[in-house]
Amino acid sequence: MHFLIEILAQELYNCNSSCSEGTGKTKIGNIDTNPIVAATTVPLASTEMGKVIKDNPIIGLGIGIAAVMAVAQEINEGINSYITDKVKDVFFANDATSSDEKSTAKLPNQGTVNGNVEGAPPVDAGKQGKHVQGHPNNVSSKSQWKSGETGVNETQEAWQNGTTLKDGTKVWDAGKVVGQNGETGVRVHTDGKGNIHGYPVNPGQYLK
Incomplete structure (x- = not known):
């Protein structure tokens, strides 16, 4: 983009310098060979009309300005394309964010939410929120999910794949850090309504 802007600046300078000398030409090139002008005009250098145009400073100035405007238009299109690409990058980057992180920002105060684990019970948002x-x-004294995450999917995965303890809760070794303090496990509780909530734990404390 900076390169295109430099081209425009140079063309403006060239047009100003050459046209003020009354040559009827610009350093953009002769009108019969300049690719920008040639794209919109018929080569005239070999005709009488072409000689008149090339030798006329006023007409030459007009052609120079037209050429610069064409360059400016190309720059605008390039900038628009650049911005569009950046917007797409941001959009797709956000779109690539895990569904759990998306649900994090939208975790309601109460009620239930569902993650992407098929067949798992809904997660109680109010109870889950104590660890978010x-x-x-949020209750800061309780174990916390990593910043920006709710652990909704992990909680459902733990319910589905975890080991059932004597007290009826389940513990699952996620194999990755899920908690703020480096915890790699999830413990899940099921309430009387069949809803679940979970929080990060050290799996080694429960699975022996």
């Missing part, structure tokens, strides 16, 4: 940073129900 920034949530109205």
Whole structure:
């Protein structure tokens, strides 16, 4: 983009210098060979009309300005394309964000939410929120999911794949860090309504 702007600046300078000398030409090139002008005009250098145009400073100035305007238009199109690509990059980058992170920002104060684990019970948002940073129900003394995450999907995965303990809860080794303090496991509770909520734990504390 900077390169295109430099081209425009140079063309403006060239047009100003050459046209002020009364040559009727610009350093953009002769009108019969300049690719920008040639794209919109018929080569005239070999005709009488072509000689008149090339030797006329006023007409030459007009052609120079037209050429610069063409360059400017190309620059605008290039900038628009550049901006569009950047917007797409941002859009697709956000779109590539895990569904769990998307649900994080939208975790309601109460009610239930569903992740992407098919067949798993819904997650109680109010209880889950106690372990989610920034949530109205957050209790800082409890274990916390990583910043920006709710652990909705992990909780459902833990319910589906975890080991059932004697107290009826399930613990699952996620094989990755899910908690703020480096926890790699998830413990899940099921309430009387069949809804679940979970939080990060050290799996080694429960799975022996």
